[in-house]
Amino acid sequence: MAAAATSNKLSDSDSNITKSSSGANTIATNEVPYPHIFQPLDLGHTQLKNRIVMGSMHTGLEDRFYNYGKLAAYFAERAKGGVAMMITGGISPNREGWLIPAGGTMNSRVDVINHQRLTRAVHRHDSKIIMQILHSGRYGYHPFVVSASAFKSPISPFKPRQMSISNIESTIEDYARCASLAKQAGYDGVEIMGSEGYLLNQFLSRHVNQRKDEYGGDIHGRMKFPVAIVKAVREAVGEDFIIVFRLSMIDLVKDGNVMDEVITVAKALEEAGVSILNTGIGWHEARVPTIVTSVPRAAFVDYTAEVKKHVSIPVMAANRINMPNTAETILSSGQADLIQMARPFLADPDWVNKAKTGQSDLINTCIACNQACLDHTFENKRSTCLVNPRACYETELTYKPAKKVKNVAVIGGGVAGMSAATVAAKRGHKVTLYEAKDILGGQFNYAKVIPGKEEFFETTRYYLNELNHQGVTIRLNTKVTKEMLDEANYDHVVIATGVVPRSLEGKLEGADNPKVISYADLLSGEQEVGETVAVIGAGGIGFDVSEYLTARHGQTLHELGPETLKDPSYRPEPQSVSEWKQEWGVDDNAIYQTDGGLTKPEKIIPSRRVYLLQRRADRLGKDLNKTTGWVHRAHIKSHGVLQMPGVTYDKVTNEGLWVTTPQGQSQLLRVDTIVVCAGQESVNDLMPAVTDLKGKAVKQKTTQYHIIGGAKLAAELDAKRAIRDGAELAAKI
Numbered sequence: 001m002a003a004a005a006t007s008n009k010l011s012d013s014d015s016n017i018t019k020s021s022s023g024a025n026t027i028a029t030n031e032v033p034y035p036h037i038f039q040p041l042d043l044g045h046t047q048l049k050n051r052i053v054m055g056s057m058h059t060g061l062e063d064r065f066y067n068y069g070k071l072a073a074y075f076a077e078r079a080k081g082g083v084a085m086m087i088t089g090g091i092s093p094n095r096e097g098w099l100i101p102a103g104g105t106m107n108s109r110v111d112v113i114n115h116q117r118l119t120r121a122v123h124r125h126d127s128k129i130i131m132q133i134l135h136s137g138r139y140g141y142h143p144f145v146v147s148a149s150a151f152k153s154p155i156s157p158f159k160p161r162q163m164s165i166s167n168i169e170s171t172i173e174d175y176a177r178c179a180s181l182a183k184q185a186g187y188d189g190v191e192i193m194g195s196e197g198y199l200l201n202q203f204l205s206r207h208v209n210q211r212k213d214e215y216g217g218d219i220h221g222r223m224k225f226p227v228a229i230v231k232a233v234r235e236a237v238g239e240d241f242i243i244v245f246r247l248s249m250i251d252l253v254k255d256g257n258v259m260d261e262v263i264t265v266a267k268a269l270e271e272a273g274v275s276i277l278n279t280g281i282g283w284h285e286a287r288v289p290t291i292v293t294s295v296p297r298a299a300f301v302d303y304t305a306e307v308k309k310h311v312s313i314p315v316m317a318a319n320r321i322n323m324p325n326t327a328e329t330i331l332s333s334g335q336a337d338l339i340q341m342a343r344p345f346l347a348d349p350d351w352v353n354k355a356k357t358g359q360s361d362l363i364n365t366c367i368a369c370n371q372a373c374l375d376h377t378f379e380n381k382r383s384t385c386l387v388n389p390r391a392c393y394e395t396e397l398t399y400k401p402a403k404k405v406k407n408v409a410v411i412g413g414g415v416a417g418m419s420a421a422t423v424a425a426k427r428g429h430k431v432t433l434y435e436a437k438d439i440l441g442g443q444f445n446y447a448k449v450i451p452g453k454e455e456f457f458e459t460t461r462y463y464l465n466e467l468n469h470q471g472v473t474i475r476l477n478t479k480v481t482k483e484m485l486d487e488a489n490y491d492h493v494v495i496a497t498g499v500v501p502r503s504l505e506g507k508l509e510g511a512d513n514p515k516v517i518s519y520a521d522l523l524s525g526e527q528e529v530g531e532t533v534a535v536i537g538a539g540g541i542g543f544d545v546s547e548y549l550t551a552r553h554g555q556t557l558h559e560l561g562p563e564t565l566k567d568p569s570y571r572p573e574p575q576s577v578s579e580w581k582q583e584w585g586v587d588d589n590a591i592y593q594t595d596g597g598l599t600k601p602e603k604i605i606p607s608r609r610v611y612l613l614q615r616r617a618d619r620l621g622k623d624l625n626k627t628t629g630w631v632h633r634a635h636i637k638s639h640g641v642l643q644m645p646g647v648t649y650d651k652v653t654n655e656g657l658w659v660t661t662p663q664g665q666s667q668l669l670r671v672d673t674i675v676v677c678a679g680q681e682s683v684n685d686l687m688p689a690v691t692d693l694k695g696k697a698v699k700q701k702t703t704q705y706h707i708i709g710g711a712k713l714a715a716e717l718d719a720k721r722a723i724r725d726g727a728e729l730a731a732k733i
């Protein structure tokens with residue numbers, strides 16, 4: 001087979017690791033790469049071994065006791081990976097506080113025994129674990145919901161009952177009892193959830209709390225309930241137990257608190273006995289994104305830093321921190337004492353150990369897509385991770401050393417192929433990865449150039465480094481043929497040849513007009529695009545393309561030149577924090593006086609006239625993912641994209657695109673360019689036929705063929721399935 005260039009090692013986007021003259025990343029063996037991250041923190045009665053805390057995530061495993069074995073394995077893997085402390089998913093102190101009916105509990109001796117499985121598993125690896133106590137208040141999905149005042153939230157169909165004084169008092173006792181039981185179960189502490197719009201945040205803010213009694217009114221009345229809970233918990237658990245309070249540093253909702261009020265609460269919580277203040281950002285109902293991939297890294301750290309100036313207990317920064325250099329910068333500049341990351345530990349349980357040993361370029365970075373974690377939670381499915389399908393499946397998807405080393409060829413260097421190749425090589429197989437183009441990454445190379453999706457670069461960087469690390473032979477610029485495969489006689493051939501964009505030629509008159517290009521032509525920078533554009537197809541890619549065409553930040557590939565995309569180390573510049581805040585109406589002043597930190601979003605003058613079209617009469621973007629779709633819909637609206645559902649495409653002429661509107665009128669869209677985003681078709685021609693033309697089984701050769709990802713099924717192709725397909729197959733061969 002033709003030999004081709006192998007790929008060089010890539011450094012992560014914010015690595016502080018130096019490059020040698022040969023281009024490889026190097027680090028002196030006696031150097032501590034991130035000195036502030038790896039400085040222990042003394043809490044008086046105990047120490048945290050470093051400054052990294054895994055934040056609370058609802059995985060879905062905590063709600064059913066029979067899943068606690070799986071949950072223990074999930075925590076143990078991350079404890080082994082070096083994290084100093086972990087916070088469990090939310091456990092309600094009582095029935096009213098359930099997030100979902102019959103959610104996880106800590107009410108009885110049986111609960112204590114179940115939770116001991118988790119604490120023991122973590123302590124075996126010299127890490128700490130604390131249990132989050134979360135009362136959902138009006139965010140609960142059940143009829144017993146309560147709140148500060150009887151106002152329904154926009155994200156739950158159930159109207160809450162206003163808590164009576166006796167209900168408040170019994171709830172304070174429930175928190176204290178729950179914390180005592182957590183201590184009996186071996187937890188090192190508890191986190192009291194007071195942010196993201198849950199019950200205690202509902203009390204703290206005028207957005208919900210309209211009470212006229214002692215638990216309402218000014219901030220001193222509104223904070224009375226949370227402060228009383230902290231006092232009761234401290235009294236119940238004694239001094240040798242960590243109490244973290246997650247405080248909303250900026251509410252991002254109408255009538256939310258101002259910074260002075262946040263500081264008043266922080267000081268009172270310290271006084272009441274809190275050991276660590278954690279950061280919460282925005283309520284779940286806020287119309288400002290706080291954790292999705294388009295939020296710039298560390299966008300909210302200034303608010304945490306402001307609160308830190310007013311308390312003497314350690315303060316933890318959170319939200320959109322995913323790589324060591326960002327964490328180190330925050331710690332070294334004194335903006336926070338600890339860093340909380342949640343999803344990055346789904347993506348890579350070994351994040352801390354990799355940072356410690358100078359291997360941050362091998363971190364499998366969380367790209368903040370939400371597709372397999374938060375979106376699953378909202379669909380009542382077990383969480384996992386798009387880039388790490390083992391997350392929450394630690395006991396089910398295992399990468400055991402292969403009993404017999406096999407010769408494996410993987411054809412196609414997109415994420416499905418790279419996933420299969422890395423896992424197969426990790427298990428000890430001899431793997432060769434073939435790619436027809438001169439760069440690995442497939443569709444992710446298009447995704448990373450979409451404004452707000454720059455993080456997707458990290459996945460291709462991770463795979464490229466991991467392939468090298470695992471000793472996979474990489475053959476770029478190699479178009480594999482059936483004859484080549486026959487001749488090479490591999491034990492296993494994995495067809496991961498992916499997809500091509502669906503062409504409308506033969507389906508739409510004039511589709512061969514030079515005005516018509518595919519999204520791949522556009523996002524590879526290979527075709528020019530005019531000032532007025534029609535985008536055919538409003539799926540995920542139609543939205544992405546519309547955002548790319550109307551972007552205001554960064555340079556487009558057309559400015560940089562198509563050669564840029566062929567450089568695997570090219571990472572597009574993300575939007576600056578201040579520009580992003582202006583766009584979304586977030587007060588940039590750390591001592592914000594505006595309610596909830598909200599300002600008027602900046603009016604955006606569209607840079608191009610873009611029409612986004614679909615044949616279905618539904619609202620555009622209706623089927624986009626639950627936790628991110630609204631951000632994309634808001635983005636194209638604010639960037640002036642003209643949305644046209646329910647159209648029929650009639651023809652393309654030199655004048656533009658002719659459509660029939662839902663009202664039956666023929667309309668010409670005078671556009672320079674038409675970008676087709678009409679889905680994909682599988683490329684699977686290397687897969688041998690299982691049956692001949694008469695339906696008779698074809699005798700198979702010694703080589704076993706497998707097909708994965710988009711090559712297997714193009715419809716509803718997503719990276720989550722592609723990466724999982726690759727990993728599951730490679731775990732078995």
Ligand code: NAP
Pocket residue numbers: 502504507536537538539540541542543544613614615616624625632677678679680715716717718
């Ligand atoms: P898609 O979601 O299937 O959307 C393609 C759209 O093209 C369809 O909604 C369809 O809309 C239209 N279409 C299909 N055949 C057509 C034809 N013959 N003529 C004209 N229009 C046609 O595919 P995609 O946008 O390419 O995305 C691929 C996958 O990647 C999807 O699973 C998507 O979820 C995922 N993805 C997600 C995101 C995100 O969440 N932001 C971003 C990128 C990709 P009508 O029939 O109604 O016109």
Ligand code: SF4
Pocket residue numbers: 343344346347365366367368369370371372373374384385386387388
């Ligand atoms: Fe991060 Fe996406 Fe994985 Fe969730 S699914 S942990 S957001 S990479």
